Amino acid sequence: MDNAIRWPRVKELLDSALERWKAENGRDPRMRGAHDGHIGWETKEELASSSPYEKQLIDPAKVGNGKAEETNLVRILRGPIGGYRRMPSGGPYLSPNEIKEISEWINAGMPD
Numbered sequence: 548m549d550n551a552i553r554w555p556r557v558k559e560l561l562d563s564a565l566e567r568w569k570a571e572n573g574r575d576p577r578m579r580g581a582h583d584g585h586i587g588w589e590t591k592e593e594l595a596s597s598s599p600y601e602k603q604l605i606d607p608a609k610v611g612n613g614k615a616e617e618t619n620l621v622r623i624l625r626g627p628i629g630g631y632r633r634m635p636s637g638g639p640y641l642s643p644n645e646i647k648e649i650s651e652w653i654n655a656g657m658p659d
């Protein structure tokens with residue numbers, strides 16, 4: 548388990564994605580304003596229960612059982628879903644390896 552992806556790494560990946568978005572766009576992302584319904588990741592519980600546009604980011608039924616690729620979080624980091632653009636909107640996007648880390652973390656049961 549020493550190489551396992553843990554929550555601080557996932558938070559770092561998401562935080563740095565927003566930092567890159569900010570650098571590219573020259574302003575803070577309006578996360579509250581842009582997302583109908585709560586979105587945030589101060590804690591992993593907050594991330595999991597975030598549900599912008601009624602799309603829960605991490606459905607508990609898809610945690611720890613190889614179904615991470617089916618979560619709305621991983622899906623929208625990889626491409627558009629249900630009429631919504633790939634996120635973060637307009638990019639820069641997370642790299643395939645970064646998204647894979649998040650996916651592996653969910654498949655590992657979201658360890659602290």
Ligand code: HEM
Pocket residue numbers: 561564565568575576577578581582599600602604619620623631632634635636637
């Ligand atoms: C199911 C999940 C999500 C949905 C349905 C969703 C939907 C949206 C919508 C409708 C907008 C406004 C229109 C647009 O700019 O395209 C938006 C903006 C944005 N979203 Fe998401 N989003 C989701 C998840 C995420 C995640 C996980 C991130 C970060 C990793 C993210 C980052 C952003 C950013 C940076 C913006 C631009 C905000 C601004 O213009 O100030 N979104 N999102």
